[in-house]
Amino acid sequence: MATTRHPRGNPYSLHFWKSAGRPRYLLETIFLFCAIGVLFLAYRYFLGGEAEAFEQKMCGTSLQELCSMNPNLIEFCKVTDACVNVRQIKKDAEVAAKSEYPLVLVEVFYETLCPDSKDFIIDQIYPTLQKVGGITNFSLVPYGKAKQTKEKDEYVFTCQHGAQECKGNTIQTCAIHLLAKKGSNLAISLIHCMEVSHDPSSAGPACAKDVGVDFKPIEACASGKMGNELQHVMADRTERTKPKLDWVPWIVVNGVHTEEIQQQASSDLRSLVCSTYKGPKPPGCNE
Numbered sequence: 001m002a003t004t005r006h007p008r009g010n011p012y013s014l015h016f017w018k019s020a021g022r023p024r025y026l027l028e029t030i031f032l033f034c035a036i037g038v039l040f041l042a043y044r045y046f047l048g049g050e051a052e053a054f055e056q057k058m059c060g061t062s063l064q065e066l067c068s069m070n071p072n073l074i075e076f077c078k079v080t081d082a083c084v085n086v087r088q089i090k091k092d093a094e095v096a097a098k099s100e101y102p103l104v105l106v107e108v109f110y111e112t113l114c115p116d117s118k119d120f121i122i123d124q125i126y127p128t129l130q131k132v133g134g135i136t137n138f139s140l141v142p143y144g145k146a147k148q149t150k151e152k153d154e155y156v157f158t159c160q161h162g163a164q165e166c167k168g169n170t171i172q173t174c175a176i177h178l179l180a181k182k183g184s185n186l187a188i189s190l191i192h193c194m195e196v197s198h199d200p201s202s203a204g205p206a207c208a209k210d211v212g213v214d215f216k217p218i219e220a221c222a223s224g225k226m227g228n229e230l231q232h233v234m235a236d237r238t239e240r241t242k243p244k245l246d247w248v249p250w251i252v253v254n255g256v257h258t259e260e261i262q263q264q265a266s267s268d269l270r271s272l273v274c275s276t277y278k279g280p281k282p283p284g285c286n287e
């Protein structure tokens with residue numbers, strides 16, 4: 001009775017593979033690895049892709065909406081912790097709206113490609129929004145030290161960091177305008193995502209998907225007359241600041257800009273908002 005089927009030895013023994021001469025079963029081995037590779041890719045493509053599409057379909061909406069849905073879905077989309085924040089801010093906002101005290105108005109004049117502006121959005125605005133967003137009224141003005149001229153019935157902008165910055169400024173201006181009805185937080189989430197990216201002026205579509213908003217209307221606005229007009233409004237607002245804006249980000253709290261406010265906001269915006277707010281402090285002020 002034969003114990004090995006192969007005439008050149010037992011392929012399951014180490015000795016077989018180490019034996020001198022041309023590696024045996026070379027073609028078979030290569031074929032086997034290729035087959036495994038193809039199967040793996042097919043798995044990733046069909047099953048992985050489908051799972052991703054399913055997750056995008058279920059979870060690809062704004063955090064605010066997602067958090068008001070079924071707890072199982074919240075867990076599936078891995079936003080349990082984020083929703084704790086969102087609910088707290090919503091509660092704070094309801095309390096603040098019923099109180100006699102106005103929200104703290106934080107106006108920020110900035111440029112989309114300016115490193116200091118990026119840092120301020122990432123390190124101050126976004127965390128402040130997440131902790132004490134319920135008592136803060138953010139108003140973002142993406143324009144900064146750009147210049148405007150009027151040619152025929154259109155405004156032409158020149159930006160500190162070039163044409164890409166003008167494009168980014170206009171996209172964010174449109175996002176602020178179009179998302180205002182859904183709450184300013186959504187626009188800030190989108191802007192934050194864009195500023196985290198290495199190329200803010202082209203991160204719009206991916207970021208819109210990330211925060212669960214439709215980018216098409218924003219894109220249409222930014223590439224048309226509406227975006228041009230809205231950017232002009234931002235330009236006028238920027239040119240009217242008192243004192244006159246001479247660097248960015250330029251921070252104005254409750255209508256006032258001083259060097260002290262600028263410094264406090266740059267190092268700890270949340271504390272500044274909390275100390276400025278006259279009403280009862282929300283929990284986010286005590287952390």
Ligand SMILES: *[C@@H]1O[C@H](CO)[C@@H](O)[C@H](O)[C@H]1NC(C)=O
Pocket residue numbers: 103105137139
């Ligand atoms: C936020 O401030 C703007 C002025 O920039 C004001 O029109 C708006 O009513 C304020 N919103 C809230 C909720 O206080």
